Amino acid sequence: MLSVLSIVLSGISLVTVLVLLSDSTVVCKALTWFMRARKVGRYRKRYLAIMYYPPGRFKETGELEKALRSVVMRSFGVVYLAGIDPKVVYFDPGGSKAIVKFNGRFKVEFLASLAASSELGFKVIPVGISGTFKSAKKKLG
Amino acid sequence: MWLKDYKLVDEARRLGYKVVSVEGLDSGKASLPPNVFSKVVVVSDSISNLKSALAGLKGPKTVVSVVPLNVEVARWVAHDRRVDSIVMTSRNQVLFDKKQASVMKYYDKPLEVPFTEIRGATENSLAGFVKRLKLMISRKVPIIISSGASGILEYHHPLVVLSFIVKLLDVDYEAAKAMLSTNPYKVLTRTAI
Numbered sequence: 001m002l003s004v005l006s007i008v009l010s011g012i013s014l015v016t017v018l019v020l021l022s023d024s025t026v027v028c029k030a031l032t033w034f035m036r037a038r039k040v041g042r043y044r045k046r047y048l049a050i051m052y053y054p055p056g057r058f059k060e061t062g063e064l065e066k067a068l069r070s071v072v073m074r075s076f077g078v079v080y081l082a083g084i085d086p087k088v089v090y091f092d093p094g095g096s097k098a099i100v101k102f103n104g105r106f107k108v109e110f111l112a113s114l115a116a117s118s119e120l121g122f123k124v125i126p127v128g129i130s131g132t133f134k135s136a137k138k139k140l141g
Numbered sequence: 142m143w144l145k146d147y148k149l150v151d152e153a154r155r156l157g158y159k160v161v162s163v164e165g166l167d168s169g170k171a172s173l174p175p176n177v178f179s180k181v182v183v184v185s186d187s188i189s190n191l192k193s194a195l196a197g198l199k200g201p202k203t204v205v206s207v208v209p210l211n212v213e214v215a216r217w218v219a220h221d222r223r224v225d226s227i228v229m230t231s232r233n234q235v236l237f238d239k240k241q242a243s244v245m246k247y248y249d250k251p252l253e254v255p256f257t258e259i260r261g262a263t264e265n266s267l268a269g270f271v272k273r274l275k276l277m278i279s280r281k282v283p284i285i286i287s288s289g290a291s292g293i294l295e296y297h298h299p300l301v302v303l304s305f306i307v308k309l310l311d312v313d314y315e316a317a318k319a320m321l322s323t324n325p326y327k328v329l330t331r332t333a334i
Contacts, residue, residue, distance in 0.1 A: 053293060111304035115260060118294040125156065125298050 046104035047089070047136035049127040055096040057122050061088045064098055071120060075113035084110050089133065092140075097127075099136045104129075143180055143206075143255060143287035149296055150177055156298050160329055162204045178329055179203045182228065186210035188217050199223045204332050206253055212236055219244040225328050226253040226285060229273065231266045237273045242280040251324055252277050255289025256302055259309070274310055283324045 058064040065088045072081045084106040090099035102110050107129065114124045128139035144153065144163045153161045162178035173179070181198055185191040185207065191214055198205055208228045209215035215236045218224050227245065229237055229252055237252070245252060259270055277284055286306060290296035299321055306317040 108304045108307055111301055112308045114301045115256075115297055115305045118260070118297070121294070123294050123297070124301075126300050 044104035045101055046107065046129055046131060047133055048100045048102060048110070048129050049136045049139045050098050050100060051125045051127055051140075052096050052098065053123040053125065056093065057096075058091075059093060061091040061098075064088050064091060067117075067120065067122065068100060068124070071117050071124075072110065072113045074119070075116045076109055080106060080109050080113075084113075086110065090137065097140050099133065099140065101133075104131075143253070143289050144296070145289065145291035149290060149293065150174075152293055152296055156296065158299065160326065162329070173202065178332065180206065182206045182208060184208040184210065185214055188214055191218065195221070195223050202333060204328060209233060209236060212241075215241055216244055219250050220248045224250070225332060226251045228253045228255070229270075230255070230258050231262050231270070234266070234269050234273055237277065239276065239280070242277055242282050245277075245282045246280050249283070251283040251285050251328060253285040253287055255287050256297065256305075257289040257291075257295050259286075259305075260295075271309060278310070278312065278316070283327070284320045285325045285328065286320045287325065 052058065052064070058067065065086065068086045068088070069081060072084055072086065076084075084102050086100050086102045088098055089101045090097075092098065111126060114126065117124045128136065130136045130139060144150070144161055145165070147163050147166065150161060150163065160176045160178065162180040164180045164182060166173065166177075166179040179200075179202055181203060183191060183194045183198075183205070185194060186209075191207065195205070204225045205223055206226045206228050207214070207218045207224050208230060209218055210233055215227065215233075218227055219241065227250055244250075254270070254274065259267065262270055274284065286302060288296055288302075303314070303317050303321060306312065306320060307314060310317070
């Protein structure tokens, strides 16, 4: 038990000495790289404020979500659908407005897939993309 | 840029397009708004027919586009100053090869591709579009992606079109943006003078 503790302590002291001896910029770069590497797999949620045409085409949230999923599926297939993962978080059938939460890493793919909506008999007009639900709602007006 | 119905002008404003050209308008009409241009599309398979069609066609605020159906017309139209753009469709895409690209580059003639053509293309046809558009990009031919819409559903938001082009052609945002805004605007300013 004591031997394990001594190994751990010696390791920590060795790292501390190396940090003190080496250049501070190198240490900063290494830390930044480490933090970035941790962020790679992160889901960066984004909110897309949309309007749709024709008005009154969708009556329920699920209906619009299903349509958006089929649009993405039609354009990029199941792999991208799993990545984009569009979810309707706000729906106003009266004003034909909605807010869709999606994975921000696939912003271009999601927007590009909206071009396929006309083949399914509706059109999605992106109003704006934001990082918070509050600002997305502000964009919808 | 290219609309096939005047009713879509309001929709264009709603989507954020600033200037549009509409097919089937009388260019001499006094009530034409300042941001609306008239567009004439000539489909031709012989030079003599094209010459007679182009005679007296060019006027102020009129954009003339030609859809060539054979190689002779495609080459000839590339150096005609009355023609503002050459349209590539799924029907005539085989005409746009290296030689055509070099002629178009030399005379600074833009290549126009309607977005409805790209969206409505079959898998093979779409592959042809991508191949030829990439060739034109590599040869530095100015490319215009026009909407070519005849209905509201076909008329997409510029951001959607931009993202689609970025993914399809694997180009950066600036290059795709030039296809949607800078290159068409150059043609319109040239015709407005």
